[in-house]
Amino acid sequence: MACVEIYSDGAASGNPGPGGYGTILMSGEYRKELSGGYACTTNNRMELLAVIVGLEALKREACDVTVYSDSAYVVNAVEKKWVFDWEKKRFQNKKNPDLWQRFLKSYRKHKVKFIWVKGHAGHPLNERCDQLAVAAAAVPGLPNDIFYMMQTQNNNLLG
Numbered sequence: 001m002a003c004v005e006i007y008s009d010g011a012a013s014g015n016p017g018p019g020g021y022g023t024i025l026m027s028g029e030y031r032k033e034l035s036g037g038y039a040c041t042t043n044n045r046m047e048l049l050a051v052i053v054g055l056e057a058l059k060r061e062a063c064d065v066t067v068y069s070d071s072a073y074v075v076n077a078v079e080k081k082w083v084f085d086w087e088k089k090r091f092q093n094k095k096n097p098d099l100w101q102r103f104l105k106s107y108r109k110h111k112v113k114f115i116w117v118k119g120h121a122g123h124p125l126n127e128r129c130d131q132l133a134v135a136a137a138a139v140p141g142l143p144n145d146i147f148y149m150m151q152t153q154n155n156n157l158l159g
Contacts, residue, residue, distance in 0.1 A: 002027060002063045006054035009070060009119070009129035010046025011137050016152075018142060019043065021050035022132025024125055025057055032057065033128075037136035038145035045148060046133060047071035048099045055106035065112045070119030070126055078107070079114050098147040 005026045012019035020037030034053050037046075051067055051074055058065070069075050077083045083100055091097035117123050120130070 002058075002060055004058060004063050004065045006051065006065060006067045007069075007125040007129050008047070008050035008054055008067060009126060009133045010043055010048070010050050011130065011133035012041055012043040012046055013137055015043050016040050016148070018137045019046040019145070020133040020136030020138075021046045021053060022129035022134075022136065023050045023054040023057075024129055024132075025054055026125075033132060035132040035136040037133075037139055037142045038148070039142040041145040041148050044071070044073045045096055045099060045145065046137075047074050048096060048103060050129065050133065052099060052103050052106060055103070055110065055112070058106075058110065061109045063110045065110045067112060067114045068117050068123075068126065069114060070117050072116065075114045075116040078112075095151075 007024040008022070010019065010021045018037065018039055019041035020035060023034045025032045034057060036053070047069065051069060054067070055065070083104065086094045086100065087104060091100060094100070117126050119126060
């Protein structure tokens with residue numbers, strides 16, 4: 001079984017606002033950096049997307065994966081098993097169901113554990129992920145986060 005470390009971070013300026021994610025995958029001497037962004041999104045969406053992109057980038061299934069994240073939202077949802085209860089209830093009244101469903105699809109292909117790291121505390125790989133996320137959020141002409149925009153419009157119409 002391949003052992004992989006994924007470091008991840010997300011950022012949004014304005015929350016909602018322009019946002020980005022940064023992900024670093026490491027396995028042995030192999031290292032890959034990934035990033036991307038959206039014109040209007042939230043920090044939590046980018047934190048979760050950073051993990052998803054890392055998991056989806058794995059070319060083999062059944063990897064032993066350790067995810068390092070400074071997002072209590074993401075780490076607690078998985079480690080405290082909240083996301084599995086949300087799934088049973090079809091994510092009713094939960095934010096980011098599109099991303100959580102996408103996450104679970106990739107998560108179930110591997111043996112994944114999460115480790116929370118304190119953000120902006122000098123951890124070199126977390127700091128690098130933050131740099132990637134912030135830079136991705138600043139790219140001109142970012143695409144829209146369509147699901148976020150649709151969810152926000154529906155909430156405004158209903159509530």
